[in-house]
Amino acid sequence: MSTPYPFTAVVGQTDLRLALLLNAVSPAVGGVLVRGEKGTAKSTAVRALSALLPQVDVVSGCRFSCAPTAPDPACPDGPHEPGPGGLRPARMVELPVGASEDRLVGALDIERALAEGVKAFEPGLLADAHRGILYVDEVNLLHDHLIDLLLDAAAMGASYVEREGVSVRHAARFLLVGTMNPEEGELRPQLLDRFGLTVEVAASREPAQRVEVVRRRLAYEDDPAGFATRWAGDEHEVRARVVAARALLPKVSLGDTALLQIAATCAGFEVDGMRADIVMARTATALAAWAGRTDVRKEDVRQAALLALPHRRRRNPFDAPGLDEDMLDRILDGFPDEEPEPDPEPEPEGPDDGGPGDGGPDGGPGGTPPQDGGSEDPGPPAEAPEAPESPGCGEAPAEAPETPQPAAQENAGPEQAAVRAAEPFRTKMLSVPGLGEGASGRRSRARTAHGRTTGAQRPRGHLTKLHLTATIQAAAPHQKARGRDGRGLVIRKDDLRQATREGREGNLVLFVVDASGSMAARQRMSAVKGAVLSLLLDAYQRRDKVGLITFRGATAELALPPTSSVDAAAARLEQLPTGGRTPLAAGLLKAHEVLRIERLRDPSRRPLLVVVTDGRATSAGNAGGRTDSSPRELAGHSARLLQAGGVASVVVDCESGPVRLGLADVLARDLGGPAVTLDGLRADSLAGLVKNVRTAVASTASPHSSSNSNRRVA
Structure with missing residues (x-):
């Protein structure tokens, strides 16, 4: 087993380290969800936490980690007689994203049960994680059936395994820790609420701190054992502080004033249910114990709110989690300050004091090694704002300048500024015909x-x-x-x-959106964006991957490669400008190329192409082809190419006004899919029902349906 990276050697990430340590002090807090970009030490910090947890007293030989003083009466390895046990290190069990159900909950050996009549049970990861940590990297990519099992175990504190009339139950109480990159998709709300705390992490923008990260990482890779030895003193002191805080925790008093502050904060931010109040109370109590106090203060409540509420506040579907700190201060300022107790041993603040990883044997950013390793663990909650490199809650717009803007396009014409999308609505069901074998989801049969x-x-x-x-x-x-x-x-x-x-199953929903000048006529683009936003929300709920292609002027661009992050697609859509001619063929050919590549990457995930256009084609763009072919002919050829490849398609007809050319119907015929108007896309519309792409495919194949050339579903 390789030597893990020391927890106290992690540079910066004050909020992350504090949230993990609070769960070490009080496992009842309920775990941590760590959100952030790749390469920000999320997994490193979580894996290092297990070394700081106190040892666990277990019944000798029990595969389910029963406590000797209070063994589980229903333990499959029982019954156990109360008595002395043995100590072992706390476990951190990793749940792989692609794990099977049997690997998670355990499995009965069906072959032995049938052939030998033996009731044999092999424990799973939930049994291994009992009284320890269950860590899920990329938790947002976890399959739905595994999420359901985690929710059941977290709610009941036990795991149930049912196999053909044979039932096994065992205790499963664990600290749930997950990490995720929001760019790869969001987490189901039910599981999101099960995490007690959440933190946002980002790489530091300070050169000195980045240099220190690289220096320590290289030193660790050169000599892992020696690096860990140099940090052993700091690790021991933080571990001792965790043990002391655990012992102090039962003595911490949560007064009526603190409870009123917690209740007022949760009510002010309109969080659903009462779990937020309970988690905040437990977190504030753990903060006081970590600071060595027996009373909960206003600063404890404030810090608890910043950790426990961002992912629970009521918000729109594509809003990033966050908390308005000014509003939080106004709520807490409405309560009188309690009598402050003098700090018994105030510690002077220094540039390198404030948490693990801000200094160490390798030297901090200033090159001065620490003199009192124990002072380097995260201090009281007042020290949390020391991480200026971490974005504050709700500061997602700061990333907007990094979004690449479309290059100047030939024949683009006058570009019109991006318009805001209309309000989203509930859409009708769109699905892929046939029976697939793709990823777990909620759209097409599989x-x-x-x-x-x-x-x-x-x-x-x-x-x-x-x-x-x-x-x-x-x-x-x-x-x-x-x-x-x-x-x-x-x-x-x-x-x-x-x-x-x-x-x-979940599908790959690829949007091809017309952003030409004709779409800007009569302010049509706002309604179009609202429709696409509604379809994106539907894709999020059905666990699809999404991609976004736009075409205007002379080119078609892949604005967003296929991803599970529906939020990213919504952000790109919001910034989409309009103007220029309509290279429809270029957009369809770009879709063909993207789907070809995705079929090689993920052959089991079937695509659904959604073309949002009025059907006009006024430019060949970069589609190539014969010079004597018109843009309309090139578009028809590109559409038939997609149909020949077996791509299920839907055309959202954006044409409006008293005079209608019906070009979207012609495009739908070439693609072999239905056409639906913007109004017909609504689930509550009386215009018709978009049940399945299969309806249009069947009508195309029927010899009696040739006269119905439009095949409009509206």
């Missing part, structure tokens, strides 16, 4: 690990979902040859059958 049973097959690997009837039917004809003596069926491995199930 063969999945969960859902209704539709048949049986021989297992391709480890048997997970037994089809009992099919297994008996496979074994029945061979009972005489196998010497059955009447005591039961003789089952062999070749008889076992796996249940096939049908559920829903």
